[in-house]
Amino acid sequence: MKVALINGSPKSKQSSSEVILKDLQSCLSKDIEIVNYSFRKSFLIKEEIEALFNFDVLVFAFPLYVDGVPSHLLNCLCQIEEASKNIKDKSITVYTLVNCGFYEGHQNKWAINIIKNWCVKAGFEWGQGIGIGCGGALASMSGIPLGKGPKSSMGITFKSFADNIHTKSQAADVFFSLNFPRFMYKIIGEFGWRQGIKKNGLKVRDLSRRL
Numbered sequence: 001m002k003v004a005l006i007n008g009s010p011k012s013k014q015s016s017s018e019v020i021l022k023d024l025q026s027c028l029s030k031d032i033e034i035v036n037y038s039f040r041k042s043f044l045i046k047e048e049i050e051a052l053f054n055f056d057v058l059v060f061a062f063p064l065y066v067d068g069v070p071s072h073l074l075n076c077l078c079q080i081e082e083a084s085k086n087i088k089d090k091s092i093t094v095y096t097l098v099n100c101g102f103y104e105g106h107q108n109k110w111a112i113n114i115i116k117n118w119c120v121k122a123g124f125e126w127g128q129g130i131g132i133g134c135g136g137a138l139a140s141m142s143g144i145p146l147g148k149g150p151k152s153s154m155g156i157t158f159k160s161f162a163d164n165i166h167t168k169s170q171a172a173d174v175f176f177s178l179n180f181p182r183f184m185y186k187i188i189g190e191f192g193w194r195q196g197i198k199k200n201g202l203k204v205r206d207l208s209r210r211l
């Protein structure tokens with residue numbers, strides 16, 4: 001079995017999607033051939049698109065952008081959809097993990113539905129979607145083992161998600177947040193915003209400035 005793990009975050013490093021795929025990979029059988037891709041661009045070359053049609057499973061992990069799919073990734077999906085019209089025998093199952101800045105994992109529902117609809121258009125089988133809340137914190141949690149502390153629920157969800165991938169099964173979407181108190185996530189998030197704006201030469205009050 002061949003599985004493509006596709007990181008759809010535009011970040012070159014420290015993306016939550018990268019941590020998510022690394023943790024998922026640790027749950028996948030060693031017998032599987034896994035190839036990692038990073039779609040940080042909005043255009044795929046012909047060879048890259050053709051290579052994707054040789055996989056049994058495509059797993060996308062990407063951040064939620066304005067309740068949807070980041071535009072660069074959407075462009076890549078449109079290209080794959082166009083190319084899929086020329087491929088007769090497709091037996092590809094698609095799984096998707098979307099992480100978001102909001103606390104609640106169900107915020108990712110609409111982005112997952114977009115990928116489901118894309119599967120219909122491109123002639124792929126839909127597998128399962130996972131919506132992860134508190135995603136902003138994940139990028140700094142690469143050292144925390146899956147299944148432990150804030151990654152407890154993630155461990156349980158990823159194990160059954162990996163089982164579904166192994167058997168190319170379809171399952172209901174799952175939405176969860178990291179095991180982290182909501183108020184703490186908010187405090188840390190707001191601290192991050194204040195640090196970030198100062199680093200970019202602006203003042204904290206500029207965070208609420210109307211453009």
Ligand SMILES: Cc1cc2nc3c(=O)[nH]c(=O)nc-3n(C[C@H](O)[C@H](O)[C@H](O)COP(=O)(O)O)c2cc1C
Pocket residue numbers: 009010011014015016017018062063064065066067068099100101102103107134135136137139
């Ligand atoms: C342009 C942009 C739009 C975003 N839109 C949303 C959104 O609609 N809802 C949300 O919960 N988070 C939103 N976020 C936050 C990201 O989903 C969040 O930071 C995510 O953890 C980034 O994942 P990554 O590190 O894999 O790129 C947005 C971030 C950016 C940069």
